[in-house]
Structure formats: C-alpha cells, structure tokens
Amino acid sequence: MSHPDAAADTGDSQVRLRRQLRAWAKAETKTLRLTGWLGLAEGLCIAAFAWGLSHMVSDLFGHPETLSALLPALLVTVGALAVRAGIGLINQKLSLKAARSIIRHIRLDIMGKALAGRIDSAQHQSRLNALFEDSEALEGYYARFSQSELQARVLPLGLLALMAVVSPVSAGILLLTLLPFVALMAILGMTSADESKRQLEALSRLSNLFVDRIKALPLILSFEAGPRQVRSVGHAARDVAERTLRVLKVAFVTSAVLEFFSALSVALIAIYCGFYLLGELPFPSPEILTFPAAFFVLALAPEVYAPMRRLAAAYHDRQTAMAATQRLIALDILPETTPAAPLISAPEIIYQDVICGFADDPDFRIGPVSFTARPGQVIALRGPTGSGKTTLLRLLLGYGHKISGDILIKGESAGDISASIAWVSQNPPILSGTLADNLTLANRAATKADIAQAITDFHLEGLVTTRDKALLHDLNERGSGLSGGERRKLGLARAALKEAPILLLDEPTADLDSAAEDDLIRLLPALFKGRTVILSSHSPKLCALADLVVDIT
Template identity: 45%
Template sequence: MMTDTAYTQPMTARIAQFDRSPAKPAKAPERAQEPGKAWLARLSRSGGGSAMGRARAAGLLDGLAAVAFAAGLAFSVDAVASHRGPVTIAGWLLLVIVACLFRALLTYVGAEAGARAAAQAKASLRVDLARSVFGGPRRSAGQALTALVEGVEALDGLFARFLPTKLAAAVLPLVLIAAAAFASPIAAAIMLATLIPFIIAMIFAGTAAAAEARAQFQALERLSGLFLDRVRALPVVLAFQAEGTTTKALGRSASELAERTIRVLRVAFISSAALEFFAALSVALVAVYCGFNLLRLLPFPVPETLDLKRAFFVLALAPEVYAPMRRLAAAYHDRQAAEAAAARLVAFEAPPAKPAVAPLAKAPTIQFDGVTIRYPDADMPALSKFDLTVPAGAIIALVGASGAGKSSLLNLLLDLAPLTEGAILADGEVRANLAADIAWAGQSPLILPASIADNIALSRRDAPRAEIEAAAQAVGLILDRPGGLDFVLDERGSGLSGGERRRLSLARALLKPAPILLLDEPTANLELASETQLLGAIRAAARGRTTLIATHSEAVAALADKVVRL
C-alpha cells in the first residue's frame, strides 16, 4: 500500500515543476530563420488568389491617379494666375475632383481586396495546419493552439497590407519621379537622392523589428503553453494549495509578454518617426528648391527655370513619391510579425494526402489481421496481434475490462488510432481509410449551439427535414419541449438528458447512409429503464450494416450475433 509520504513527494515535485517559469530558449541563429522565410515566401506567392491581384492593381492605379491629381491642380492654379476663362478653370478643377474620387474608390477596393486575400490565405493555411496537428506528429497542445490561432492571425497584416503595398512601393516612386522629371529634372534628382536614406532607415528599422517580433512570439507561445498546463493541472494545484505560486508563475510570463510587446511597439514608433522625418525632409528640400527657383534666388546656377505650373506639379507630386514607401513602412512590422510566426509554423508540415478510395456499396466483411495498436510513448500496446472476422451485416459486441482496447479498435477504423502492425481488410481488400464509410455514435456526442435537428444533421448536412425527423423517430428521440426538434441547444447540450444525448448520437448514425456502424458504450451510465428503451434504437440503427459495439452491458451484448471478449 502506498504511504502518504510516498504519494505526496512525487505530487509535490510535480507542482514544483509546474510552478517553475519556463526557461527562455537560446536565441536561434540567423540561419535557423531561413526555412521560415522560404516557407513564407512560398505562401506569399500562392496565397490570396485573385483578391491579391486586385489589391495590387488598386495600388498601382493609385499612382496614376496621383499624377492626374497633380496635373489638374497645377494647371488649375496656373489658369487662375493667368486669368483664363472660367471654363478652363472648371475643366482642370473637374480633373482634380475626379482624381480624388477615383483615389478614394481605389483605396476602398484595395483595402477590401487585401482583407479578402488575407481571409482566403488564413482559411487555407488553417486547414493545412489542422491536418498537421491532427494527422501529423504529436505536439504540445499549447504549441498547436498558438499556431492555429495566434500564428495564423499574425499573417493577416502580411496579406492584407504588406504584400499589396510592396509592389506599389517598388514601382510607383520611380514612375512618379519620372513624371516629375518632365517638369523639373533637378527636383526629380532631389527626390531620387533622398530615397536612399529613406530605404536605409527602413532596412535598419525592419531588422530591429524582426528581432523583437520573434522574441514576442516566443513569449506568447510560452505563455500559452504555460497557461494550458496550469488549467490541466488545476485539480492538483488546488489539492496542494499551490494557487499562489501558480499565479506568480503566470504573472511572470504575462509580464514578460507585455515587456516584449512594448519593445515591439517602441521599435515601431521610433522607426515610423525616423521614416516620417526623412520623408518630410525630402518634401521640404523640393519645396525650398522650387520656391527659390520661382523667386530666382538660387545661390547656384541650374540649367532650368521653373514657372508656376511646373513648380506646382512637382510640389504636388513630391509627397506622393514617398507615400507608397510610407505605407510600406507602416506595414513593415506586419511582415516581421509574419516572419516570426513563420519560424514556428514551418514545423507544421501537412501530412501527405491519403489516396482517394471508392465508397463501399454495401455492408462489408471486415477482417482484422494481426492488428497491433501502440500509441506514441506508451509502455505497452493497447492491442496486440488481434485477429477477427466480422461477417457482412453482422453485429459484433466487444466486451472486456476498461483499457482492454475496445475503444482503440473502433478508433482504428476511424483512423484515430495508429495501426502499428497488421492490416484491416474490407471484403478482402486492404483499405487505407474507412472513415468515410462509417457511421459512429460515441459516449459523449458533440453538441453544437444549434437546433436539435441541426445537431442530428451533422452527419449529413444536406439531409431533408423529413429524413431527419424519421431518424429521430426511429431511435425514439421524442421531445416534448417547445419547438420539438427545432429547440435550440447551447454548446453544453443543456436540456438533454443522458438518454436523449445517446439517442441523438444514434439518430446521427442512422441518418448517415454508411455501410459500417460503430457504437462506443451506447448505454453507459444509463439507468435500466433508459437502457431498455435504447436497445430498440440500437437494433434499428444496426439493421443492414456491419456493426461493432464496444460495451460493458450484457443487455447490449445480447443484441449481437457474436460477442468478442478482449
């Protein structure tokens, strides 16, 4: 018999392990970030679809609209100064108004298309990550949760703002400078020369932001894993009165994340201020040159003499030259956040797609040939060298003590347990995946915040209402509450008794036209009267199907054509 001391010591050590703050990982070498960057580059090229093309086109067209705006403004000012007719002035002012409205429309279209591209890219990535989490190597729940939620959301700004702006920032400044060169080559040279410190400032700011963003994402990942571990160990924490130390450990991790976030914001604000300074300085230099040239007060000779029209055109274009770069700089931290997330997400490689197989046309004969199930890190296999032949249309009851492997055998057919050795044959053929041909009713059916009819239809979303009602009646799911099958449940299924939950799960299985039926403890924890009522529903659901039932109930086992004891 285990003494109190023998029991307390390992549990106390476990609490001490829980309450230690996670060690900060060593800073990864720069080359460790390269796989993440390469993965992000591939995702950037393939993600977003046509919406990304619309966002980029809107950014490029905005530059052409800026040239039209500057030209309309310059010619309208020149027309006013030259005392030209109102028709001429109105014509150029109309061009200014049309250009402004067109730019507003392009801004809306670009923002909407960028948001749509981000949504499409994130939805596709979440599907791949979910496949990796549930079908790939085992990972900690905290790491998987951070990747699926925070990691994917960190890519939103990359697709919504940075990538649409990147092309415009690379092309439009040179296009606008070329347009300005037609009016004033000297002013265009000033704009081109001042782009160099602007770009250098962007590079330095981006490098600093990248390092801080990686540290922040690591802190977020540690806090997520730490919090999940504490929630899982909550009964142990309460039993040993470790609430105080656990709270302090979470507080330290939360404070570390807050400090990392402040550092990211500090770098972002400082870099934005530096870029705004260089942009303002560049515009000021162009303004000073144009002003002194118009007044003929330049202290050095230049090979051009500006008039009011050309000067206004250059002055109106000067802020527009740096506008795409400023928008890119504002979105640059989005790229750094995405790269920090990509360094983690690259490890979530999607498992290879399983070959498509034709659905079974009728109830098959299922054969388990030397099947062994061993879970990762398990000391012993859950099932070893198991042989069984289930005739087509037969009902087989799997009985045995808890842990004998009954549920593991059902999960193996559902592709939720690993097949370590042996093979599964359906009608004499090895089937890589039988999940699509299986109707399943488990111990704790999934309940969604929707009507009872919608919950039944989870197994077949396109089922007509009449078939849903027929399935409910076949399993004896008779509801006397207001609305009947239209009664709306919450996510916990409040309002359904244990027997009604089992019947709902059986109704789902009955509604799905699958040739194989799996039932996992269909009458567990039910009183005798409810179990007796449910036996008829089980018999109705199993009619015409190859059925396996994992159960401890002798009454349920009595329904079977054969009882297999594990």
C-alpha cells in the same frame, strides 16, 4: 557573426514560406490581382490631384479677376480625391473578403486532414489548439500587406518617373533620400522578423497554458494549487507583454525613420523650388522650372513615400504571417499513402492478435486483442479509461504504434482506408464558421438538401437561424454556446453526411448526463444502418446496442 550556411538556410526558409502563402492564396488570385490593380490606379488619382491642385493655385494667382478659370482644375482635384476614396473603400472590402476566404479554406484543409487521421492530434494537441490563432494571424498579410507591397514597389518609381519629366533635379533629390531609407528599412525588417516570431511563440504558449489550466481546474482546486498556477500564467502573460513591447519598439523606430526621410525629401525639394523661383539658387540649374511645375512636384513628393508608409504600417502583418505559416506547416502531417479504392458496402473487419502501444513509451502495451466485425455488425470495445480503446480505433485510421498482429479488411491487410471511414471523436472539432461548414468537413460535395436532412435527423434545429433554413448559424472554434450533447450530435451528423461504410465512434456518450445520453443513443441505430461499426465505451446503455462486446483490460 552568423555562419553563411545559416543565412542561406534562413533565406531558403523565407522563400519556402512565401511560396506557401502564395499557394494558400491561389483560390483568391483573381480577387487579389484586382485589388493590386486598384491600388495602382490610386497612382493615377494622385497624379491627377497634384496636377489639379498645382493648376488651381497657378490659375488663382494668374487670373484673380475670374473664378471660372479655376473650374477645370477644381473639378479635376475634387474628382481625383473622390475617385481615390472610392477605390480605397472598394479595395479594403475586397481585400478583407479575400483574406477571410483564404483563412477559411486553410482551416478547412487542416481540419479535414485531422479528421482523416493525417495529423496526430493526440501528440500535437497543443499545436491544433493554436491552429486558429495562427491562421487568424494571416488576415493582415492578405488584407493589407500584399497590396501595400505591390504599391510600394511600383508607385514610388512611377511617381518619380513622372516627376523626372517635369523636374529631373527634384526627382534626383528624392531618389537620393530613398537610398539610405531603403537600407535602414531592410535592417529594421530583419529585426522585426525575429521579434514577431518570438512574440507569436510566446502568445501560443500562453494560449495553450491557459486552455490546459482551464481543463485541469477541478484538479488544481482540489490540490489547492491555484496560487502557483496563477503565477505560472502570470509569468507567461508578462513574457507576451515584453515581446509585444519589443515588436512595438521596432515599429516605432521604423515609423521614425520613415517620417524623417519623408520630411527631409519634401523640405529639400521645397528649398530647391523656392530658391529657383526666387532666382537665388547658388548654382546654375539644368532645367527650366515654372511655378505650376514646381507646385506639381512639391505636391507629388509626399506621395512618393506614402506607399512605403502604408507598407511599413503593414510590415508587422507580414512578419506575423511568416511566423504563423512556419508553425502551421510544422504540424506533423503523417505521410500520405496511396489510398485504397473507397469501399462500397460494409466490410468485414478482423483484428488478429493486435498488440499496440505508444512509440515514446515502449514499456506500455495494449492487447493482444482479437475480434471479428462482420459486415453491418456493431462491435463495442469496453474498458476503463486509459485501457487503450481509442488507440485501437486509431489504428484503423492509419496511425498509431502497432507492435504485432494484423488488421484485415475483407481478408486483406488494411491499407489507407480513410476514405471509407467516418470518424466521431470524443470531442468533435468545431470550425469557426457556419453550421454547414462544420457539417460538410468530411464531405464537401454534400448538397443543401443533404445538410438539411442531417440537421433534421440529428435534432440540430436549434442551431439553425430562422432567416435561412439551409442553415447557417455561426459557430466559433471553441464551440461556445454548444452543449455537450449538441456537440456530439454535430459530430454524428458530420459522420452521417460522409456515407462511409465503416463508422468509428470514440466514447460518443462520455461526460453526458443520463437524459442527454438517452437522447443521443436513440439517434444511433439509424446511423449504424448499412455500416460496420466499432465503438469504444464503458456505458452499459451504449454497449447494449452492440452485437459483440470486447473487453479491453
């Protein structure tokens, strides 16, 4: 038996997740509201179809000598079907477009926070790796579930009210079948939520494990550890399969419950209407039921359950989205501090006896490091891999574990100066979307002309489609198809568009061959102009561009 407080915490968590999902959808509120109204308009088409069908059948039996009497009812029936199909098609397109727009903005927001240093991507790289899987899981919620939920809340009651006008007894029969159905669906929904959460966690573990093993493939092969790693990935894959089967099992039970009560309600109404019209009811009926009215309620009965059938089909999307939302908001976003006013010109940066390390490893220390970067100068931090060059750079971004010393900007302790920093990491993050989306991550106000200029300056023409010189080649989040040099150039172009007076580069030429390194280095002097630059590298060619080289040991 669960503790009441635990249940309350779960309820509060669900409310918080729903609020977050609504907050993400705020930019597409009008579109989603329109899709909701279009979904409700289907109810009118359903009623018109049932009316037309019932009168068409009634007229067919009542006036077999003339087919012209069938024409009005036939036109209403066919017209209702056509309009309903058109509404459904438009609704699907609008819903999917809104869902993709919401996902895109979520990814832009989180990636922007990562680029601004508000997500400790070094500590939570596995979570950032899952960013795209988790955000992709939201598509079904916005494209299908949200509209299905509104229809399931409104349409059954509206159709029941319409049935009650024609045949209160039939409406009462249908209402009695709805009560146990709703109770069973609530129980199955809670079970589905737990299973969906476990499935998403297992899928994320498999994804991170696979990416990690691919990165470490040379090491695995050199130590002949392949069979063991294959077994490890296999166990994770089987775990995903088992949890997926559990989710499917709940989905099958849900469908069975839905179909049982739907069939039961139609059967009971058919029996009642049939015996009434035959005059064989074993009890007196409080209503007068004609053949067209009986056919009308019988045609409407399956449609009362249809919105709930669609909701049940989309319910897994809702549970998956809730689990994904919980993981997305669990990304450790560092507390926001009051940002300093953006710097207009290249500042002087002073490291005074800075000693830093890692919060989870108190015995490891870097420094003391001291140097002065005068306005417009280029400082290179040189040292072997693991010496702490990246950690020293990240201190300027506002995170990292500084033990002692101070960093001064224009003679004052550095606060939140992220708005004044352009940051280029060793592996510039790629967003699933267009080239322009990726270039403007740090400056959403960049114009098409600015983007085109950056593409020209950093020789990214090969990534531009011929149909649109403003550029918009689709990329995926893994940067598939990009060479190492192209990926680094994209990061540099992104930094150039920010026009920040401080530029930080973390090993910009690492892992590039000599030709690619030379090609990249030729682009840097123009990027450095008018900025105070601190870069980390152990490349002699790159360090040759620096005004001062600081050795980190």
